[in-house]
Amino acid sequence: MASLPPSKCCTETVDKNGTTTGDYIDLYGVNCYVSGVKSDKVVVITTDIFGHTYKNNMLIADGFAAAGYYTIIPDLFDGKPFRNEDFSGLMPWLSQIDLDAIHKLVDKFFKDLNDDLSPTFIGAVGHCFGALFATRAISKGKPVTCAAVAHPSWTDIKDVEAITKPLLISAAEDDPRFTPELRALTEKTLKEIKATYQLDLFSGCSHGYAVRGDESIPSVKYAKDKTFHDQVYWFNHWSNN
Numbered sequence: 001m002a003s004l005p006p007s008k009c010c011t012e013t014v015d016k017n018g019t020t021t022g023d024y025i026d027l028y029g030v031n032c033y034v035s036g037v038k039s040d041k042v043v044v045i046t047t048d049i050f051g052h053t054y055k056n057n058m059l060i061a062d063g064f065a066a067a068g069y070y071t072i073i074p075d076l077f078d079g080k081p082f083r084n085e086d087f088s089g090l091m092p093w094l095s096q097i098d099l100d101a102i103h104k105l106v107d108k109f110f111k112d113l114n115d116d117l118s119p120t121f122i123g124a125v126g127h128c129f130g131a132l133f134a135t136r137a138i139s140k141g142k143p144v145t146c147a148a149v150a151h152p153s154w155t156d157i158k159d160v161e162a163i164t165k166p167l168l169i170s171a172a173e174d175d176p177r178f179t180p181e182l183r184a185l186t187e188k189t190l191k192e193i194k195a196t197y198q199l200d201l202f203s204g205c206s207h208g209y210a211v212r213g214d215e216s217i218p219s220v221k222y223a224k225d226k227t228f229h230d231q232v233y234w235f236n237h238w239s240n241n
Contacts, residue, residue: 014121014214020058022065028112030105031072031215036065039241040120042113044142044144046130046137047104048211049093050063056211057127061229067232069123074109076130093236099132099154106133107142114143121145121239125231127211128153138165148231150210153177160189166196168234170227174190174206199232 021034033052034069043064047057054072064071075081082093094101097190124147126134131152137144145168154177169186183201190197202209204219209229213220 005085011172014212016056016059016121016215018055018059020055021062022058022071027072028109028116030109031075031079033061035071036069038117039068039070039224040117041069041119041123041235042119042121043071043123043125043235044110044113045071045073045125046076046133046139047081047128048128048130049072049077049090050212051075051077051084052097053081060125063228064125064235066186066231067236071120072113073172076105076133085208101135101150103133106116106137110143116117121235123148123231123235124240125149127209131155132159135159135163135167138163140164146234148234149176150227150231151178151207153207157185157189161193163193163194163195166234166238167198169197169199170210170223170230171201172205172207172209172223173201173203177207198230198234200227202226 016124022033023034025034045061047059050057052075057073061071061073082090106179110122122144124137124144125135126132126147126149128151132155133151134147134149135155136159138147148168150170151172152169171183187199202223205213205223209220209223213224215224
């Protein structure tokens with residue numbers, strides 16, 4: 001997706017209730033939240049700026065685990081995810097983020113995972129900030145089978161041009177990071193490269209809905225639930241083909 005860098009909308013969140021079922025372990029030199037039983041079908045989530053210790057992200061991982069996937073959230077931020085409760089801390093936090101270093105970490109993580117477990121399927125999930133790395137994970141020569149992203153940010157059109165595997169995009173109608181113009185450019189590019197893709201647009205919700213949306217609003221709850229079930233269905237399809 002062609003999408004813009006994180007902004008205020010990326011800091012707005014509603015904390016979820018629920019009990020997490022996974023554990024923290026070190027994998028390939030990276031601290032990870034891991035959920036589910038080891039299997040030959042693996043899902044790796046590259047998160048939004050709130051990181052692998054944020055309950056909303058952990059509960060999503062638990063959902064994939066309940067669907068039968070060994071699910072892993074690696075720490076992208078060296079133990080220092082965004083934690084301010086308002087927009088004021090975002091720019092100072094972003095100024096310390098090294099995208100190239102995170103890309104190398106994620107790239108190595110997928111390679112090490114593939115070498116270690118030899119899974120038959122690896123699905124990459126990317127929300128907001130993490131969509132960039134999930135998209136890059138389906139370029140040529142990477143071990144990831146397919147990717148699913150929601151309300152992406154910071155993704156260049158060149159990253160879209162480079163994909164060679166199936167891509168699911170779930171988007172919010174109101175998203176200053178993934179605007180109508182950028183959605184159109186993304187779709188145009190996907191058509192031009194003859195990609196295998198699905199692009200869904202949800203009304204009545206905004207950037208962040210799939211992880212941090214207010215589920216007391218019916219349209220947001222529907223979009224969040226539908227996005228998750230679409231991602232599971234996407235992975236079920238490509239893990240069996």
